[in-house]
Amino acid sequence: MQVCIHRGAKEIGGSCVEIETKGQSLLLDLGLPLDAALSETPLPDISGLKSMDESLLGIAISHAHLDHYGLMAKLRQKVPVFIGDGAIRIINAARQFFPDIPAFPNTIGLRDREPISRGPFTIIPYLVDHSAYDAYAFLIEADGKKVFYSGDFRGHGRKAKLLNRLVKNPPLDVDILLMEGSTLGRTATDNEYPSEDELEDRFIKIFQSANGLTLVWTSGQNIDRIVTIYKACRKSGKKLIVDLYSANILMAINNPKLPQPGFRDFHVYVPEFQRRLIKKRGLFNITFSVSACRVYPEKLAEMARSSVMLFRPSMTEDIERAKCLEGVSLIYSLWSGYLKDGRYQWFIDWLDKHQVPIIRCHTSGHASLPDLQKLANAISAKRLVPIHTFEPDSYKLFFDNVEKRKDGEIWTV
Ligand SMILES: [Zn+2]
Missing domain, CATH: 3.60.15.10 (Ribonuclease Z/Hydroxyacylglutathione hydrolase-like)
Incomplete structure (x- = not known):
């Protein structure tokens, strides 16, 4: 061989x-x-x-x-x-x-x-x-x-x-x-390996002390992490709002144990860029499958204090337009390297401008x-x-x- x-x-x-x-x-x-x-x-x-x-x-x-x-x-x-x-x-x-x-x-x-x-x-x-x-x-x-x-x-x-x-x-x-x-x-800062269960406890504490909408920037394909976040939401009395892309992945896996539309306190928001993409590509069956738990922009501000939202930087305008910036915080739940390579400097500036604190909560x-x-x-x-x-x-x-x-x-x- x-x-x-x-x-x-x-x-x-x-x-x-x-x-x-x-x-x-x-x-x-x-x-x-x-x-x-x-x-x-x-x-x-x-x-x-x-x-x-x-x-x-x-x-x-x-x-x-x-x-x-x-x-x-x-x-x-x-x-x-x-x-x-x-x-x-x-x-x-x-x-x-x-x-x-x-x-x-x-x-x-x-x-x-x-x-x-x-x-x-x-x-x-x-x-x-x-x-x-x-x-x-x-x-x-x-x-x-x-x-x-x-x-x-x-x-x-x-x-x-x-x-x-x-x-x-x-x-x-x-x-x-x-x-x-x-x-x-x-490096030492990336040299910590809390378990997903330990992260769940950290998320609960952060969610409980939030004064507004809690945004969590993580990967829509990191299913372990989404489960951790959903469990933390349930234990802290929060609703989880995921974007349509992440909801589509959770539904596609076809594992009834994973959080997905139909689960308690599970909602789906369609960010503007995803809404345009759905229209362009005719993927209306995906929006149809989340219609019972869909959150429209005009509802976001009202739900902000009691909600945690999966987030990516392309959603900044959605958050501004929905007028739910007051008390908003961002949990960064990805590898720290992405924030250091300059690609997201515009986003870090946006957070600064709106005085949105970044809280890190991640494990490798x-x-x-x-x-x-x-x-x-x-x-x-x-x-x-x-x-x-x-x-x-x-x-x-x-x-x-x-x-x-x-x-x-x-x-x-
Ligand atoms: Zn690899």
Whole structure:
């Protein structure tokens, strides 16, 4: 068996690993690098991606984050794609609003620990705890060899028990562990890993002390976080107002346990830019499906004090127009890096102008060092190869049997 990290050996994002044996190959992820434009990023040089070649048996996508599937947008071949059912539903729902998100014409659904065989390969997906819903690690077996690819994972989210289950009952005799290390080298301020349950308590305290509308800027695809916020709303007597994009994703996942239209104190607001988009694209079935819990702009000010609203900077004009700025506060529930890169300076200025305080309330989607060590020790692979990290050189300080590889290097297992 031969393995090649096409991208990801020394960076976070753009992950792509090829496993080849007997002239047939399998890809793990086909990501877009975090800071790269799609138009400027070519597909990796892999036979079967740019032209039809049946030696490429499939692409296993670990989870629905663009840094793991973004280059699918450039794929013109109908290569089979293995991906979680929930993950593909999220991608399809998001694509209704953002047509640049890639389509997946040929998918095979993954289920936790249900093996799939293709040619010489057996793929065993392991459901993992991550900020992306329905995320997997993969055990790939072929030629009597085993490669375990961690994907992105953590051990402090709503599904923390998944890491414990894997650690208690790990795959045996693994030759190569390709393990992410996103949090290695992070600064002290980003080096805290409260659990989603702890965040829930923090949200409750903030919601209870609010003097006006509480805005929460988070990702509409971070389902764990939306559950945390909804639970905190219920416990602090607040209504949750989500935007139509987020509501559409929650409905599309088709999991009756997730907060969605029809749930108590759950409302949907259609921001102006989403309203225009719905009209332009004729997506009236989506607005129709939230009609019973829809909040119109003229009602917002009246509901402000008793409500928490999912928010993104494109909604500033909605908030101004609805005249609900009095006492408003913003909870920032995303990675701190987005606020530092200058993209949102206009928004920080807007907050300043209206004297809106920013309160941070977030936890990482990635494993802390102790949780990375927990997985590495449990799997105890013959070789641990760094991936999805800016710190491949520091792995040897924290883990045993580290073998660093370069992007594009092909090695034999
Ligand atoms: Zn990632």
